[in-house]
Amino acid sequence: MAKKYSAIVLFLLTALALLAAYLFYQTQQETNGQRPPARAIAVKTSHASMQPLARQVNALGTGLANDxxxxxxxxxxxxxxxxxxxxxxxxxxxxxxxxxxxxxxxxxxxxxxxxxxxxxxxxxxxxxxxxxxxxxxxxxxxxxxxxxxxxxxxxxxxxxxxxxxxxxxxxxxxxxxxxxxxxxxxxxxxTTLDNIAQLRVEFNVPERFIAELAVGMPVAIRNIAFRNEIFEGQIKAIDPRIDPVTRSVRVHGVVDNQELRLRPGMLLDVRVTLANQDVLMVPENALVPLQNRQYAFTVGEDDRVTQVQVQVGERIPGWAEILDGLADGDEIIVEGVQKVRTGVTIRRAE
CATH class of the missing domain: 2.40.50.100 (RNA polymerase II/Efflux pump adaptor protein, barrel-sandwich hybrid domain)
Incomplete structure (x- = not known):
């Protein structure tokens, strides 16, 4: 029995000695700057590029009688x-x-x-x-x-x-x-008399779009009473004054209403299509939200990753406009963003 216990103790002492020797070897390697290279992380990448974008402004409006x-x-x-x-x-x-x-x-x-x-x-x-x-x-x-x-x-x-x-x-x-x-x-x-063969629609647009607004631009109107039906119209007038409190401009559009389906006082969902412009776009899944900010991971020299903060503008399904933080042609990670951080090396997955 004593011999059996002696063999177990000897085995444990030998294992501890080997573990200590391995840890000492690793410490020496790190001290000498010879840490073994980390394995590259497989991700999918894309590039920020200039693309035409039809900007759309969404607002809530109120129906008004034309007269x-x-x-x-x-x-x-x-x-x-x-x-x-x-x-x-x-x-x-x-x-x-x-x-x-x-x-x-x-x-x-x-x-x-x-x-x-x-x-x-x-x-x-x-x-x-x-x-x-x-x-x-x-x-x-x-x-x-x-x-x-x-x-x-x-x-x-x-x-x-x-x-x-x-x-x-x-x-x-x-x-x-x-x-x-x-x-x-x-x-x-x-009594009252209303001319609603044409319905006037009043809504507000943020001042940052004022340079792109023009009389005659198309507007699309929806109302909950008619579900997904769209009523087409156009901008009729733009207020020359900007509200100093809301920093928005009041806009009037007109919609053909010969069937008298839309009524004054209705709450209307208004969408204005602005002129096409070439803007910097990235796939939407390249963005990483953190608190109230947006980030993206760029790939630089030696396939190393850098996290950058970006300013996002207009969004369309699957894509986002980048106002600041990226340049045309920058390579960004679109799949695997949850596995990377600044400084790691990546390899591009097929």
């Missing part, structure tokens, strides 16, 4: 006629409502008769003046009366026209707020 008014009563009177069918399309000039205009009609008739008599008297004086039988002062006085009555008649006719409310443009009537026969006060809203 919109409130039809109101110009005087305090009874409503004798009301032609409001809610949601009905009307043509420009069509009668929407009429207020009690008996008094105005009588006043117009009175002034017309008065003007006729005064004009007859004026013609008579002109004939007498031609034969020197009437003084010029009498002629001037009668002319003044005619002019005064004519002005009064024009004013009365204007008030009479205001008693009839007409559609100022083609559009769709809104909800009525009064009933026929009701007494309405001056300024009371009778």
């Amino acid at each position: 919109s008014v409130q039809l109101i009563a110009s005087s305090s009177e009874y409503l004798t006629y009301l032609n409001v069918i809610e949601g009905q399309s009307v043509q420009q000039g069509e009668v929407i409502a009429r207020l009690n205009d008996v008094e105005q009609r009588a006043r117009v008739a009175e002034l017309q008769a008065q003007l006729t008599e005064q004009q007859r008297q004026l013609e008579r004086l002109k004939n007498l003046a031609a034969t020197q039988a009437a003084a010029q002062s009498m002629l001037d006085e009668q002319q003044s009366r005619v002019n005064t009555t004519l002005a009064q008649l024009e004013s009365a006719e204007s008030r009479l026209r205001q008693m009839t409310i007409r559609a100022p443009f083609d559009g769709v009537l809104g909800l009525r707020t009064v009933s026929q026969g009701a007494f309405v006060n001056s300024g009371s809203v009778i």
Whole structure:
């Protein structure tokens, strides 16, 4: 039994001595700068390159009627006629409502008769003046009366026209707020009229895109009510002022809406396609996010890796624009980024 224990102890001592000798040898090698070379890591690489990119700006917009008014009563009177069918399309000039205009009609008739008599008297004086039988002062006085009555008649006719409310443009009537026969006060809203055959879309664009915006650029509109359907339009106007708080510019687009499917007040998803530009692009899987920054691994001389911080611009499926940090032609790692770090050597996998 004692011999067996002695053999085990001898074996353990021999193993410890060999391990100590190996560790000493490794320490000496590292001290002398003769560390065995690390095995190259297999990765796949690509190159940063200049490619055409159609920039797109996405924004949330609001639908607006191309023209919109409130039809109101110009005087305090009874409503004798009301032609409001809610949601009905009307043509420009069509009668929407009429207020009690008996008094105005009588006043117009009175002034017309008065003007006729005064004009007859004026013609008579002109004939007498031609034969020197009437003084010029009498002629001037009668002319003044005619002019005064004519002005009064024009004013009365204007008030009479205001008693009839007409559609100022083609559009769709809104909800009525009064009933026929009701007494309405001056300024009371009778209904609304909206021209939505073309819908105006208002949205904001960040100021960094202002140099690339132009009237006539195409816009694509979506709304949750119509799922993935796209409504095509174009930019109609760009506000000359930039909001100093949001640092954005207000833009109006127009979309054809002959079927009246889109409505004012809708929340709209707007996409503006800007002009094509050549920009530096890399595959999106070459980017490594860390906190709020983006990094990439470049391959340099002797196939050694360097981690660099990059500034990312526009993204499209599978690709990302690089604004800063890389140059055209730089070799970057696109597969195996999780296995590398600065200073390691790589080999390119087939």
